[in-house]
Amino acid sequence: MNKMSKKYNWAILGCGNIAKKFSTELKMLPNANLYATASRNIENAQNFANQFGFEKAYGSYQEMVEDPNVDIVYIATPHNFHLEHTLLCLKYKKAVLCEKAFAINSKEVEQMITSSKENNTFLMEAFWVIFRPKYLKVQEIIASENLGKLKFVKSDFMFNGEYNPQNRLYNVDLGGGSLLDIGIYSIFTALMFLGVPDQVKSIPHFSPTGSEESISMLFGYKNGATAVLTSSFDSEYKNESELCFENGIIKYDRFSKDPILLITNKKTTEISFENGPNLGYQFEAIHVMECLGKNLKESPILPLSLSLKLMNILDDVRKDAGIIFPNHD
Numbered sequence: 001m002n003k004m005s006k007k008y009n010w011a012i013l014g015c016g017n018i019a020k021k022f023s024t025e026l027k028m029l030p031n032a033n034l035y036a037t038a039s040r041n042i043e044n045a046q047n048f049a050n051q052f053g054f055e056k057a058y059g060s061y062q063e064m065v066e067d068p069n070v071d072i073v074y075i076a077t078p079h080n081f082h083l084e085h086t087l088l089c090l091k092y093k094k095a096v097l098c099e100k101a102f103a104i105n106s107k108e109v110e111q112m113i114t115s116s117k118e119n120n121t122f123l124m125e126a127f128w129v130i131f132r133p134k135y136l137k138v139q140e141i142i143a144s145e146n147l148g149k150l151k152f153v154k155s156d157f158m159f160n161g162e163y164n165p166q167n168r169l170y171n172v173d174l175g176g177g178s179l180l181d182i183g184i185y186s187i188f189t190a191l192m193f194l195g196v197p198d199q200v201k202s203i204p205h206f207s208p209t210g211s212e213e214s215i216s217m218l219f220g221y222k223n224g225a226t227a228v229l230t231s232s233f234d235s236e237y238k239n240e241s242e243l244c245f246e247n248g249i250i251k252y253d254r255f256s257k258d259p260i261l262l263i264t265n266k267k268t269t270e271i272s273f274e275n276g277p278n279l280g281y282q283f284e285a286i287h288v289m290e291c292l293g294k295n296l297k298e299s300p301i302l303p304l305s306l307s308l309k310l311m312n313i314l315d316d317v318r319k320d321a322g323i324i325f326p327n328h329d
């Protein structure tokens with residue numbers, strides 16, 4: 001068996017919402033072995049394992065990392081636990097794919113990076129969109145068309161979450177708020193196409209629990225470009241990005257299978273792409289296994305320095321907006 005076709009034993013740490021979506025797609029990969037689940041509650045771990053066909057179920061995260069057969073851990077707990085859970089897995093030399101937001105702030109991300117280096121163990125943020133066909137196609141269009149300089153980015157991510165103080169999204173202790181959950185996608189769009197902003201302004205709105213419920217952000221760049229970004233839990237679903245160049249505009253909905261629109265000379269062209277059958281969580285999992293096959297300790301596509309840049313911008317936005325996570329900041 002060559003290195004690329006080696007089978008890897010995956011474990012899920014935190015059997016919640018996103019872990020279900022991820023496992024549905026992980027199950028389709030021939031070199032991913034659905035090996036173990038870990039939950040704070042053995043019944044939950046066992047039900048999850050039964051649902052997706054994992055071999056083992058553990059009633060604590062600690063027991064799972066002590067299993068020498070686990071190769072890769074997918075961390076799917078709320079953001080406030082990402083530091084603790086990443087350090088736990090790296091200590092036991094498990095390769096880690098950790099959900100976004102990578103942590104609560106850049107101080108925590110720096111600790112995670114240090115631990116990855118000290119343990120010489122693979123670590124990557126599960127920022128799945130960077131591996132999705134739609135995003136790759138947008139990059140391809142930019143490279144192949146003569147669009148000139150990018151002057152303006154607009155990116156939104158909104159949905160109506162129906163206010164619920166019990167929900168993680170409204171719980172400040174769990175890193176709640178639209179910014180780290182979905183605003184991070186809008187910011188990522190600006191980061192990937194315009195880079196790190198020189199100026200950050202924001203206007204937040206807070207829910208009765210004190211969590212940020214919606215936010216509008218304005219980024220400025222020394223070259224004259226700007227970005228207008230939003231995220232919100234209290235509006236109708238919207239997930240669009242617009243990249244306005246000197247000679248054309250690219251418009252796309254982030255997750256839908258709708259074609260990408262290219263507008264040049266006031267003419268709109270629809271550009272389709274091969275989306276594949278799933279939402280696209282499998283691409284990040286394939287990439288992690290490819291990296292391990294090459295004995296890499298971080299991804300060349302989504303390096304830890306990129307995750308740190310993203311978190312630095314989130315920190316800057318939070319500072320400007322007055323969004324505080326009491327046990328972390």
Ligand SMILES: NC(=O)c1ccc[n+]([C@@H]2O[C@H](COP(=O)([O-])OP(=O)(O)OC[C@H]3O[C@@H](n4cnc5c(N)ncnc54)[C@H](OP(=O)(O)O)[C@@H]3O)[C@@H](O)[C@H]2O)c1
Binds near residue numbers: 078099128181
């Ligand atoms: N990539 C994406 O598209 C995407 C989409 C949604 C969410 N996410 C990210 O994934 C992470 C988890 O989100 P989610 O919506 O899946 O969250 P969730 O369902 O509310 O919680 C995930 C799991 O975390 C574990 N957990 C450990 N301690 C907890 C505590 N004190 N309170 C609540 N849960 C605790 C629980 O698992 P056990 O009970 O099994 O221990 C829980 O089921 C977040 O960082 C989020 O940003 C990513």
